[in-house]
Amino acid sequence: MKTFTLPGTDIPAPNVVLGLMRIADKGDDEIRALVRTARDVGIDFVDHADIYGRTTHECERRFAEAMRLTPAERDAVTIQTKVGIVREGPYFDHSHEHIVSSVEGSLRALDTDRVDILLLHRPDALVEPEEVARAFDELATAGKVRAFGVSNHTPRQIDLLRRYVDRPLVVNQLQLSLTHAPIIAQGLASNMVGEPQATTIDGGGVLDHARLHDITVQAWSPFQAGFFDGVFLGSPEYVELNAVIDRLAEKYGVPSIAIATAWITRHPARMQVVLGTTTPERVIGAARGSDLPLTRPEWYELTRAAGHRVP
Template identity: 60%
Template sequence: MLILPIHGTDLHSSNVVLGMMRIERLRDDEIRHLVAVARDAGVNTFDHADIYGSQRHACEQRFGDAISLSPSERESVVIQSKVGIRHGFYDFSKAHIVRSVEESLLALRTEYLDLLLLHRPDTLMEPDEVAEAFDELQASGRVRNFGVSNHTPGQIEVLRRSVRQPLAVNQVQLSLVHAPLIASGLSANIAHLDASIDRGSGILDHARLSRMTLQAWSPFQSGFDSGVFLGDREHFGPLNDEIDDLAEAYRVPPAAIAVAWITRHPSNMQVVLGTTNPERVADAAAGSEIPLTREEWYRLFTAAGHALP
């Protein structure tokens, strides 16, 4: 498993991250087994959010109930959570950020978060108020590092004008099929291609210039809240053929190739898995260090239906 230094922090995080958004209905022993398989595969980073589960902090509570970490074990893992989404609205107020972090810590049964992300942009955000929340949380030791999720470069820079801490991470949707943040750059200046429309406001280039780590969520989805492309030969036959050929060549499961396509990018992205199936975690983690060639990477890109002018 490749371990990445996260710029602006002292964190060293696996480039495959285990997302915990679906663990609410698992038994304690099932959660422990899922985490153990991930750890055996080299995963040291676990992704949470205050809204995951049927009620606020439900999945964090299940993790805290099931996983007991000694002080040394706690220092060996990276626990991150997200804040800002409420029922029907977004909220980056200082009161909500601080209160939600306190509730996350209680649920997770930990004294600190390694990383706190602002979940989705709040257009009513007051950057100075966010800065006050970050300062209080960092000074008290409750949060060690900060980042964002689903933010544009402009939104990040508005925050950076006020906050003192580095914004180290931006978690964004990315998969072989859902790849506008990559496809728009490759189709730039080609008017007749829909992909040339930059729907991400230059997220990829901004991340590389500012040395932010991109975390890719839904790495096997074909779009927002849509189906998985792996194994879907009706809609993604050529892509699955290409994935299967490379999986055979590298002697790994197909999921590993879908992960490798993301981790191969020189911006050093992380892949956030959402599965609760231990076998799928192990399969995906096998893609952490696969050295896809340029030709293989671009073959996958075009097989997924993206234009290469």
């Protein structure tokens, strides 16, 4: 498992993360098997959100109930959670009061005294960045949050926060897969008149912005065809792409999910892949793509086969 120190922190991070949004209905043994399998292959970084589950904080609570981490075990796991989506609306709330109260709820649910990384889950159009700054300062000073970031934010939204928030924003979690890759594909077709792929939809190069500001991009739904449209692996709608994936999987002696993982981890931005599966075997397979040395021609072949324009 390839690891690095998350820029702006002292947190060691694998480039594959275990997302736990689907564990609400899982039994304790299933949750323990999933987490322990991940840890056995080097994934000691878990991703939560207050909104995950049928009720607020449910998946966080199920994780704590199943794992019952000792202090030493807690120290060995990086726990990330997110705040900002209000289930009852739904709407978004980045007020000082909501951020702080939600983190307190996460700490109780997770049965821990601190969250390693806290992300603002989705942009709040009514955000007052001074409120965010005050909440982050309060939580950091109290030792309840070690590092901060965002999710699904544009470069300009991040810059607005950074004008007021003194603490580094070290993560931006964004949807990214071989077939859903505007943050990469639009740059390939830049300045091409009439080419839809060239359209700037993220406020001006979110991936380049992240690299310029030492923000780690975390890729969620790394195997989804689109916005929760089902996986592309093995899909009859992506015959050409799966033919390339299967050929490369045979060449490297790995499952196809490892090739889909490697397309993201091969990128020099040092992104993290957030797995959403609850199947231990798929975690093992994806982890094998962590440091798979795809060549430049192979990476571009996959990109073309996924339907992206490479001029």
